[in-house]
Amino acid sequence: MASAPVRALSSQSSRLSSRPVSDPEDRLAFFSCQQCMQSIRIHPSFYTMNEHTLAELTLPPVNPMPQFDFERARREADEAGHEIHGLAPPLRLAESHTHGFTFVDEQGDNVSLSRKMRETALLFDMLSESGEVDHPLCEECADNLLESMDQKLRVAEEEAQEYKAYLEKLESETEDDNHIQSLEKELETLENKEKTLREELKTLSEKTTKAEGDLEREMKAKKVIVEQEQKYWKEYSKFNREMLLNEDESKTVDCRLKYTESQLEKLKRLNIYNATFEIWYTDHFGTINGLRLGRSPSKPVDWNEINGAWGHTALLLWCLAKAIQMEPFQRYQLVPFGNFSYLKQLSDEKTLPLYGAGGFRMIFDSKFDHAMVAFLDCLQQFGDEVEKRGFHLPYEMERGKIKDNNTNNWYPIKLQFNSEDSWTKALRYMLTNLKWGLAFVCTKQGLPQDLSKNNSS
Template identity: 40%
Template structure:
């Protein structure tokens, strides 16, 4: 039994650092003389499980209720200790305790020495920065303190600058409004330009379409023009060729084939050794009538007494004094010499027309000349060789040889007349 008034308490506790999680080593408070005299003792032992054994043994007076009071253990304290307990600190302590008991606040104590040193270093750094900020604030306050007059002057200058800035702002605002109006007008112009551009694109497409159609038409017309020009050149070539040719020479071909004259491949005459049909003779007489009529029209001659009508192998002469009288310039070779022979009268009338052409051409004094003289009233043609012989173009009381020679002389005179007319009137 221990004596009354002395209580020995042994307890097992584990303390961990709230920052790094390492176990804390408790630190025994140093013994004071008073504690030694009172016989109090505190021992700490380590158990097998690594737990810290803390024991406290000191004598203390018993309370009224008979409980034994023990002295508190020593830990590393954080923060600044408050030497003087004030009402606000007490209230704060009560609030903190209530928060800890209710679980609204987490106790971050105790800390190990390393974490405590690290925390103190951080606090020292923050404190140094706060002191530097405080010095900077004091310096700013000292430098910004000005005299009342300087402040008024500064206020006046700032007010003037403010008014100037307000004027600039008003001007810029007005300029901005003008720019906005200009922008709106530019946007409207842009829309109009876009609409106009779209319309121009449409017109351009239509123009291209019409241009292609017109270009195709132009190419076709160019081809046609080239073809027409080729035809024109061919026609001009033919015209030039024809203009250089003599229409009379091309139309009437007269030459002599032995004792017989030929016009356009039709023989005019008859010989016993060269029999010619009256159909060919009538065709030859039709060609001579056509040639004499063409020559008369060329020089503008109008025949007297008889009108020459060219009708091929049935040509004839019509009397200008008696409409009922017409003389056939064709025959079938069966005329009766005892009857009136109209064919011979037609040959004499033809010779009369030939004499009228000669006289009219000689009046023009253009070098007209015929090699054989003609006597229409007798119906004869004189030989140009100077022999003085003449030959009749009538069949009555005439030989076929002399009649054929007279027709040959007649064709020669027509050939000379044709050459003269071709030389002077073909271009006209």
């Protein structure tokens, strides 16, 4: 709060006018407003103050403003290496003449400071030091300052009244011992509770630390388990793949086994002799495995086919004799050798070829005829053997001839001095006897028989 002298001087400051200087008597030095910087004219009352007013104004303020040591602040800034901008000390009007400050009238003539001017400047300096605002002020700025100070004063008085009312309320209240004791008990309870909570917090902190350690160990164990799990899944995938491959292989083996068993059953039901030696006829030719045995003037047969048919015939008789385990043939040894099969005469080891080449040479070559007669003799020995076992061949054979039961005619097996038709018919009857012998062997061995192609003589 401003002191009385300052407030009185502020009132005097409000008398300063900013109107221009026109009167000759007013041609005195003038100041500038420290707020709006307008030129102001000093009221004449400032020059007529008595000694008591000046003495009162020179008294120190009740709450003087602390003086700011600008030199100390500048030294500290220089020592710290900082640079201060905008730091300027307040202007003292009373000392302005030492800095070349002068008052200038309207004609621009320099006027030295008089004693009254020094006193006026000294009053303005005292007023500026005692408050927060620099002086002098014009009338308008002084009024604004007074309004602001009045508003602050009202706010301060209201606050003072509130504090005074609250203080009176506190002083009027009487202290209750029971209430104090209850508050002390409550304080003690809260302190105990705080202590308990602090102990619990300490326990929880220890448990948290332990739990974090356990968590870290569990995370490490989890990492190991995850790695083991990945390794397990890899091994599982590998074993699963191997298992699938083994299952596929097992199924393949089962399929092969079933196929083999089915083939075995087929083979068990198969007559190997009928499958190997198929005897049938084509036109008036007897055939074995599709090869015709015989010749005809109307349908000539190549000798390679005839020789092949004789080779199959020789092999069939050799297999039948071996199947019934009969004694070796007398007088001859049968040697199956494909298109070049032959018989060997046991008495002189003479070879009798069971194949021919055709042409005129065969008319004068009797070895082929002797071989066919020898083969028919071996077949007759086989017939005699199966006859002992209760089976008879359909066509009778004797000395190189075979008998037709329907006409009782005998047909020689030789080619010389014989017609091709007779020779072909004899060969056909011979194949029929072999087919019957084949049926006998299959019956004895329990093999299924296929008699759908029996020859009807």
